[in-house]
Structure formats: structure tokens, C-alpha cells
Amino acid sequence: MALSMSSLSSQVAPIALRVATTCCCFSTSKTHYEIRNLARMRIVDNSAIGKAAAEIGKPPRVIHVYNKKNIGHLGDKVLVTVKGEMRRAYIVGLKQKQKANVPRMDTNNIVLVDDNGNPLGNRIHVPIPSCLRGKGGDLTKILSLATKFV
Amino acid sequence: MASRTVLTLGARPLGLSHNLCGNLTTLTGLEWSSVCVQQVRYRRFPKFVVRPTTRRPWHVRKWTEKKDEFLDKSNEQFVREVIADKYAKTSSSPLKDGPWERNPYLRGTRRSGVLALKLGTLIHWKKDGTPFTVTVLQVLDNHVINYVPPEVYATYPSHCPHQGLRFGLQVVGSLSCDPRQFSKPYNNLFVKAGVPPKRWLTRFLVTPDAAIQPGTALNVNHFKVGDYVDTQGRTRDYGFQGVIKRWGMKGMPKSHGTTKSERKMGATGGGGDKDGIWKGKRMPGMMGNYLRTMYGLQICRINTRYNLLYVAGVGVPGLPHTFIRVSDTVLPRKQRTEDQMSSVAMPTWFEEDEEDPLPEEMFVDDVFQFTEPSLELEAEES
Amino acid sequence: MAASIAQICVKNIRSFPLRQIDLVYQQTSCVCAFFSTSSPLSQPKKLKHVINYQRTHAEVARALRKKQNFLHHEMVDKHRASPLQSGTEQVSEKTGEAAPRDYRFVMPEFLPNPDFRYRDKILEKMERQDMLRRRAVIDIPEFYVGSIMAVTVSDPHSPGKTNRFVGICIDRGGRGLQAYFVLRNVVDGLGVEVMYEMYNPTVHSIQVLKLEKRLDEQLYYLRNAPLEHSTFSFDMQPVTLPRDAPVPVNTTKVKLNPKPWEYRWERFNLKGIEPLELTPKMEKGIKAHAKPWEDYDLMLKYRQKVNEDEEKSIMTEVFQENTRIEGERKSSRAVLRRKK
Numbered sequence: 001m002a003l004s005m006s007s008l009s010s011q012v013a014p015i016a017l018r019v020a021t022t023c024c025c026f027s028t029s030k031t032h033y034e035i036r037n038l039a040r041m042r043i044v045d046n047s048a049i050g051k052a053a054a055e056i057g058k059p060p061r062v063i064h065v066y067n068k069k070n071i072g073h074l075g076d077k078v079l080v081t082v083k084g085e086m087r088r089a090y091i092v093g094l095k096q097k098q099k100a101n102v103p104r105m106d107t108n109n110i111v112l113v114d115d116n117g118n119p120l121g122n123r124i125h126v127p128i129p130s131c132l133r134g135k136g137g138d139l140t141k142i143l144s145l146a147t148k149f150v
Numbered sequence: 151m152a153s154r155t156v157l158t159l160g161a162r163p164l165g166l167s168h169n170l171c172g173n174l175t176t177l178t179g180l181e182w183s184s185v186c187v188q189q190v191r192y193r194r195f196p197k198f199v200v201r202p203t204t205r206r207p208w209h210v211r212k213w214t215e216k217k218d219e220f221l222d223k224s225n226e227q228f229v230r231e232v233i234a235d236k237y238a239k240t241s242s243s244p245l246k247d248g249p250w251e252r253n254p255y256l257r258g259t260r261r262s263g264v265l266a267l268k269l270g271t272l273i274h275w276k277k278d279g280t281p282f283t284v285t286v287l288q289v290l291d292n293h294v295i296n297y298v299p300p301e302v303y304a305t306y307p308s309h310c311p312h313q314g315l316r317f318g319l320q321v322v323g324s325l326s327c328d329p330r331q332f333s334k335p336y337n338n339l340f341v342k343a344g345v346p347p348k349r350w351l352t353r354f355l356v357t358p359d360a361a362i363q364p365g366t367a368l369n370v371n372h373f374k375v376g377d378y379v380d381t382q383g384r385t386r387d388y389g390f391q392g393v394i395k396r397w398g399m400k401g402m403p404k405s406h407g408t409t410k411s412e413r414k415m416g417a418t419g420g421g422g423d424k425d426g427i428w429k430g431k432r433m434p435g436m437m438g439n440y441l442r443t444m445y446g447l448q449i450c451r452i453n454t455r456y457n458l459l460y461v462a463g464v465g466v467p468g469l470p471h472t473f474i475r476v477s478d479t480v481l482p483r484k485q486r487t488e489d490q491m492s493s494v495a496m497p498t499w500f501e502e503d504e505e506d507p508l509p510e511e512m513f514v515d516d517v518f519q520f521t522e523p524s525l526e527l528e529a530e531e532s
Numbered sequence: 533m534a535a536s537i538a539q540i541c542v543k544n545i546r547s548f549p550l551r552q553i554d555l556v557y558q559q560t561s562c563v564c565a566f567f568s569t570s571s572p573l574s575q576p577k578k579l580k581h582v583i584n585y586q587r588t589h590a591e592v593a594r595a596l597r598k599k600q601n602f603l604h605h606e607m608v609d610k611h612r613a614s615p616l617q618s619g620t621e622q623v624s625e626k627t628g629e630a631a632p633r634d635y636r637f638v639m640p641e642f643l644p645n646p647d648f649r650y651r652d653k654i655l656e657k658m659e660r661q662d663m664l665r666r667r668a669v670i671d672i673p674e675f676y677v678g679s680i681m682a683v684t685v686s687d688p689h690s691p692g693k694t695n696r697f698v699g700i701c702i703d704r705g706g707r708g709l710q711a712y713f714v715l716r717n718v719v720d721g722l723g724v725e726v727m728y729e730m731y732n733p734t735v736h737s738i739q740v741l742k743l744e745k746r747l748d749e750q751l752y753y754l755r756n757a758p759l760e761h762s763t764f765s766f767d768m769q770p771v772t773l774p775r776d777a778p779v780p781v782n783t784t785k786v787k788l789n790p791k792p793w794e795y796r797w798e799r800f801n802l803k804g805i806e807p808l809e810l811t812p813k814m815e816k817g818i819k820a821h822a823k824p825w826e827d828y829d830l831m832l833k834y835r836q837k838v839n840e841d842e843e844k845s846i847m848t849e850v851f852q853e854n855t856r857i858e859g860e861r862k863s864s865r866a867v868l869r870r871k872k
Contacts, residue, residue, distance in 0.1 A: 093722075097727075098727065099727075100281075100712065100727055100728060100729045100732055101685050101687075101695075101726065101727075101728060101729075101732070101734060102726070102727075103697075103724045103725065103726045104724070104725045104726070104727070105722055105723070105724055106722060106723035106724070106755065107722065109722075125720060126719075126720050126721070126722045127719045127720055127722060127724060130687050130689055130690055130695055131689070133689035133690070134688065134689045147720075148719060148720060149690065149695075150695075150697065150719055150724050150726070230615075233616070234615040234616060237616055238615070267603075267608065269652045269654060269655040270650060270652055270655045272655070272658075272659055272662075272708070272709060273708075273709045273710050274709075275732065275733050277733075279686070279732065279733055279734040281729075281732075286655055286658070288620075288654060290608075290611065290612065290617070290620055291611065291616075291617045291618065291619065291620065292619075325611050326611075326614065326616035326617055326618075327611075327616070328616075346616045349611075367618065367619055369619050369620075383601075384601040386601075387601055439601055453658065455621050456620055456621060456623075456654050456658070457619065457620045458654070458658065468601060468602060469602045469649055470602065470605070470649065470650055470651075470652055470655075471602045471603045471604070471605060471608050471652070472601055472602040473601070473602075518733045520662045520663075520665035520666045520669070520731075521665050521669075522669075
């Protein structure tokens with residue numbers, strides 16, 4: 001079923017495609033929107049690989065979170081699979097409930113970086129939470145690309 | 151059925167002797183006046199045991215069921231007025247003899263504490279905007295009831311021998327009541343202090359240099375803002391609970407043929423030389439109502455008008471309106487510094503110590519005060 | 533001799549509980565001999581404290597009953613008001629001009645927790661006092677779910693040290709100092725929601741750009757609606773209502789996006805959305821999860837509401853204090869104008 005649908009990828013709508021190409025048609029972390037392994041994300045920079053992944057409608061999935069709890073929060077570094085490749089990325093927007101004065105986004109956003117921590121794209125086209133500016137580290141390179149802070 | 155014969159000296163009341171004198175005929179040679187023979191069915195543990203912790207022989211009976219003869223409304227009112235009058239005089243000046251000597255606060259000194267009512271929790275902010283929870287305690291109507299010097303305390307059964315003569319006992323009570331509802335021996339405890347009988351009594355171990363004269367009133371100014379205190383009280387009483395609530399066990403599956411054992415524990419142990427149920431096995435039972443202490447909580451705000459202590463942090467045991475013992479902390483890292491030691495109220499705070507009346511509200515430096523308008527702007531500029 | 537003692541014994545036994553009597557009758561024959569030489573029969577000597585003595589049923593029941601380690605809040609208030617109490621002031625109730633009838637919808641966060649176990653007069657009073665002190669510092673205007681608001685908070689990381697956000701209020705809740713509201717807007721095509729605490733010291737100003745109500749108490753369904761319903765310009769100019777005009781109700785009906793949704797909106801009985809096309813499965817779910825009896829559950833309503841008299845006294849206090857604050861604010865503004 002899944003195979004036959006994916007062969008028709010050019011004709012069908014993206015939602016149906018997403019249902020078909022991923023193994024199960026329901027989210028594994030619906031209620032709390034926790035960023036854990038196999039959580040689906042959205043790439044918000046203009047890197048080539050991110051665009052290509054968005055074109056075929058296959059969202060990147062988290063396969064590792066670089067902290068001890070293995071649950072990602074704002075500003076955490078994650079390892080994702082994009083088009084069969086492993087890429088590192090930073091979380092810059094979350095769907096789950098946040099503390100006071102911290103924005104909550106409608107999608108789970110990531111920005112791809114290479115192994116040295118330099119962002120792959122050169123523009124970010126969504127707003128970035130302002131509280132990330134205090135974190136420092138590799139995030140400053142990402143924040144320099146941002147156009148708008150909320 | 152195993153049985154054993156018990157020889158008891160003296161008389162036994164009727165209700166206790168189920169099989170009294172069951173085998174009288176076998177004991178013809180003994181004197182009636184001195185010996186009673188009682189046969190008891192063999193049972194290893196008695197069903198209910200009065201342990202020394204629940205009732206001590208030296209405790210006096212507190213409540214009384216005795217009612218006064220019928221009083222009509224005017225008489226009742228008159229009795230109340232008499233009681234209020236009796237103690238109104240003493241409350242203004244309860245000290246009958248001269249005031250006791252006051253000593254400076256030293257490194258090893260341990261002061262008395264106060265009995266507070268837990269009122270609930272609130273949210274407060276620090277000056278940088280970080281929220282934290284405070285627990286509000288009210289020191290309501292506290293009086294010192296008695297002081298037992300170390301020599302006398304050493305003869306008490308509750309005295310720990312390793313403490314030697316270091317500590318005396320300070321009895322503190324809170325919430326004045328109508329004396330008619332208490333028994334006479336309980337009311338007699340308060341005669342020396344000259345205060346109305348209290349609903350709740352507790353005792354603190356104090357060093358003799360911090361002893362407070364009976365009859366002295368205690369209030370929040372016993373502590374200063376920024377002090378660290380220990381709060382002790384009884385946790386919420388849940389009653390008899392199962393293993394899932396009491397110990398957080400998993401239970402059994404809800405379906406797949408499980409019947410009547412969804413909330414039961416599984417196996418109780420292994421076999422072989424580790425068989426049997428070991429002591430301390432987690433099982434259903436009475437949950438809550440334990441005595442618990444939270445150590446080293448900081449007092450971040452004091453209200454002198456309503457006698458409120460705002461203690462930073464959660465975890466002060468019990469539901470609201472639980473009685474909490476509040477005393478100086480015993481944690482070595484959170485003791486007072488040398489310059490703080492000179493300003494401690496020793497043995498407690500008296501009104502004549504202060505030249506100016508204290509402000510109604512006192513805050514720790516880093517807590518945001520709701521009255522200060524410019525504070526957030528300053529923080530924002532820096 | 534034995535018979536007479538037995539009679540005495542029976543006489544005294546009448547005061548015993550019933551269950552013991554038959555037992556005593558069995559034993560009378562031999563007991564009398566036993567008692568004849570021991571202590572006086574009429575009052576068997578009370579046992580001193582022994583480690584293991586049999587307790588009566590009443591004693592056992594008392595021990596097994598839940599020990600009350602806390603006082604009821606009414607009892608505490610009684611102690612506070614008692615003439616024997618000294619050293620602590622009592623809370624005085626304000627009298628005077630009463631608040632308008634629907635004032636509790638204007639200031640819902642001042643109503644205390646209806647659960648009696650968490651009630652306390654002094655704690656509520658102190659919390660209200662802190663809130664009103666904060667209200668004297670910053671102006672927290674009247675707003676409702678559905679109003680469009682702008683909030684400025686201090687932000688240590690931004691160059692201007694402040695952060696302004698505009699959006700529609702989709703939720704309002706919390707009580708006491710923890711009261712909060714949630715704003716929603718669409719920025720660069722991405723829906724953004726921010727939760728603000730009303731009494732948080734980082735909040736600089738709260739401004740209502742357009743005061744209106746919606747048909748629902750929460751507007752979380754805007755997450756699954758087209759983005760145009762929650763898009764508002766950051767440069768929006770405040771709309772002023774004529775004085776003493778009632779708050780207008782916005783009756784727009786939102787058409788939801790097709791599924792998947794965040795929640796099953798069809799079960800929430802929403803008034804602000806267009807009628808949905810219900811599948812048989814959805815209808816079944818609505819039927820299964822409906823709670824029609826709650827409309828008639830008077831006890832439930834009673835438990836969820838604060839007593840009316842108490843509510844009235846609280847609202848009176850808040851109203852008087854609030855009018856005083858606003859009067860001061862107006863006079864200070866007038867002084868400023870005159871100086872210019």
C-alpha cells in the first residue's frame with residue numbers, strides 16, 4: 001500500500017503523501033508534543049537539502065537529542081534524518097506549552113547546521129523566540145540569520 | 151489449638167477475662183488473693199496494641215465530655231465574659247515575677263521555636279523576574295507555657311542520654327480556648343503561665359541560656375527576614391490506601407483476562423533461603439499523617455500586622471491549617487554569620503526592644519515588592 | 533453469700549455494653565468466688581497503663597478513624613476572632629459602595645478557590661492586597677477573551693530591552709497572583725502564541741487595542757482555523773469605545789480547516805464556528821462524551837462557585853480599591869498636563 005502510494009507521489013496531495021510515506025499515520029507524541037526520537041520537525045532555513053525534503057513531503061525525523069534526558073527543548077541540539085542523511089540541527093520553535101513570556105509556535109522548527117556548527121542555509125523565514133538570544137554558543141551563528149524575533 | 155496458662159497477680163476487670171478461671175480445678179493449691187489463673191487462646195500478636203507512642207502514662211487527658219449544667223443564653227454570655235475578663239488582665243502583663251536574665255546569642259545556642267498554622271502557598275517573583283513559590287505560615291496566639299531545666303529534663307523518660315545536660319525543655323502552646331472544654335489536669339498546666347489553655351502544645355529543646363519565662367507571648371519577630379528555619383509537621387492523612395497509591399506500584403494489566411487484581415501488588419518475594427515476607431515489605435496500609443521536617447527554608451517576607459511568615463519553597467507538610475513547628479535551622483551551612491548573631495532576638499523578641507515600631511512588611515533584598523513601581527524598569531535598564 | 537454477690541454483680545453489669553453481659557452470666561458462678569476476696573465490686577479498679585490491654589470498640593474506632601491533623605478554616609477564623617486571642621489583628625470587611633453586578637467577569641482572578649480545604653481569609657486578603665498594589669503600579673485594563681491586546685515585557689536580550697507583542701486573547705485563567713492570559717497572532721505565516729502572567733514584574737504595560745468579546749470562553753480552535761482569523765498587524769491603532777457603552781460581542785463564525793485537528797472540536801459545543809459536517813463516527817463520539825446531566829447538577833455548581841455573600845464582599849473591596857487607584861491615576865495625569 002505504502003509503496004504504491006509513494007510511486008504516485010507527484011499526483012497526490014501532500015497530506016495524503018505524508019500519511020503514506022511514513023510508517024504510521026498517527027503522531028507518536030501527540031499530546032505533549034515532546035521532541036523525542038522519531039518526532040517530525042520542520043526545517044525553517046533555506047538550505048538546499050531542507051528544501052528538497054519539503055518538496056517530496058517527507059519531514060525530517062529526530063533520531064537523537066544531545067542531552068541527558070533525550071527530550072528536546074528550545075535551543076537543544078538534535079540529530080535528524082533528512083532524505084536519508086544524518087544532519088545536526090537546533091530546535092528554534094516548539095509546539096508544546098511554554099513558560100510565561102516564551103512564545104509557542106504552531107510547528108516544531110529546526111535549523112540545520114553542519115558538523116562545525118555553521119548553519120547550512122543563509123536565511124531563516126520564521127520568527128525566532130527572543131529568549132534564545134541569551135543562550136550563546138553555536139546558536140549565535142543561527143540567530144544572526146534570523147529576520148524577526150518574537 | 152495451642153493454649154497456655156497465665157498467672158496474673160491481683161484482680162482483673164470482668165470484661166477482659168474471656169476464659170477466666172477455665173481450669174480452676176487444677177489449681178487448688180494456690181492462694182486466691184494473690185494468684186489468678188487465666189487461660190488464653192494462643193495468638194502470637196494481639197490484634198490491637200497500645201504502643202507507648204500513642205498514649206503515654208504521663209500525658210494528661212485533654213478533652214472532657216463533661217458539660218456544665220444547663221445555662222440559658224444570658225448566663226452563657228456571662229460565663230464567657232468572666233473567662234475573657236480573667237485572661238484579659240493576664241494577657242497585658244502575664245509575667246508574675248521579675249523578668250529573667252537575658253543572655254547574648256552564642257555559637258552553640260539553640261533558641262525556642264514557634265507553633266505556626268500553615269495557610270497555603272502563593273507565587274512570588276525575584277527582582278530578575280524568576281518566579282518561586284512561598285508558603286505562608288501564621289504565628290497565631292503563641293505563648294510559652296513552661297520551662298524545664300536540664301537537670302529535671304534529664305530525669306524524664308524521653309531524655310536522650312547522649313545529650314547530657316545540654317538542653318532544657320520549652321513548652322509552647324498556640325490557639326487559646328475556652329477552658330470549659332478541657333479537663334482539669336490539662337487546665338492546670340497553664341496555671342503557672344497565667345494564660346488561657348491552648349489547643350495545641352509542643353516542646354522545643356533549648357539551651358539554658360535561651361530559656362524563656364513562662365507566660366511570654368511569641369510572635370513573628372522571633373525570627374528575622376533572611377533567617378533559615380526548619381518546619382516540622384504532620385503530612386496529609388490519606389487513611390488506609392492500597393499499594394498503587396501508597397508505594398507507586400504498577401498494579402496488573404487492566405484487560406487480557408485480568409480479574410479483580412488490577413490494583414493489587416504482584417509477588418511478595420522470592421523462594422529458597424530468601425523466602426517468606428521480609429520485614430518492611432511494601433504493602434497496603436495507613437498512609438500519611440507522618441511527622442516530616444523540611445530543613446533550611448529561608449524566610450523571605452514577614453508581615454508583622456497579621457503575624458505571617460513567608461517561607462520560600464514548597465513541601466511544608468500537610469494541608470492548609472496544619473500545625474507546623476518552626477525553629478531555627480540545624481543545618482550547619484545555614485547558621486547565622488557573626489554579624490547576624492548580634493541582632494538575634496534573645497531569648498525572644500520583646501516589644502520594648504524596639505524604639506520605633508516595626509514596619510508592617512519586611513522583605514529579603516532580592517524579592518520583588520509589589521509596592522515598588524520603578525523596580526522592573528531598573529532591572530530592565532541593567 | 534455467693535448468690536448475693538452475684539446479684540450485686542448483675543446490678544453493676546447493667547451499665548456495661550450488651551455484648552459483655554452474656555459472657556458475664558456464664559462466668560458468674562465462678563467469678564463471684566473470685567471477686568469476693570478482691571477489691572470492692574462496685575468499682576473495679578481502673579487499670580494503669582499497661583502495654584497490651586484490650587481496648588473497647590469505641591477506642592479502637594477512634595484510633596482507626598482519620599486523625600485530623602488540621603483545623604477547619606471556620607474553626608481557625610473563630611480562633612482569630614476570639615476575645616482570648618491577642619497579638620494578631622483581625623481582617624476587617626469593607627462596607628460601602630457595592631460593585632456592579634457583573635464585576636466578577638471583569639476581575640475573575642480575584643475570586644478565591646472554591647475548594648473549602650484551601651480557603652483562608654487572611655491568605656486571600658494578603659494576596660488581594662498584593663494584586664491591588666501591583667495594579668496601582670501598572671494599568672491592567674478590562675479585557676475579555678476575544679479582545680485584541682498589546683503587551684510589552686522587559687527582555688534583557690533585545691537591544692531595546694523591551695519586547696512588544698500584539699494578538700488576540702484566546703484564553704484567560706488562573707486565580708490570584710498566578711492569573712494569566714494567552715495572546716495569539718500570525719508572524720511571517722507562522723502562528724505564535726505567548727502566555728503572559730498578569731502580575732509578573734517583567735510586564736511593563738498591557739494595552740487593549742480593541743475591546744470585544746467572542747461567543748466562546750476559549751478560542752484555541754483558531755489553531756485549526758485559517759490563519760486570516762488570527763492575523764493582526766503590530767501597528768494596529770487602538771479603537772476607543774464610547775463611554776458607558778456595553779462591550780460589543782463579535783459574532784463572527786470561523787470555518788475550521790479539514791481534519792486533522794488538535795482536539796475533537798465537534799465535542800466542545802462551540803458557538804463561534806460554522807456548523808461542521810459530522811460523520812457517523814463523530815456523532816457517536818459526541819453522544820458518548822456528552823454530559824447533559826451537568827446542567828441539572830446543583831451540587832456541582834455549588835461546589836464550583838464561591839458563596840455569594842463572600843463574593844459580594846470581595847468584589848466590593850476590589851471595586852472600591854480599584855476606583856481609588858484609577859482616581860489617583862487620573863489626577864496625576866491632570867497634574868502632568870498642567871505642568872506642560
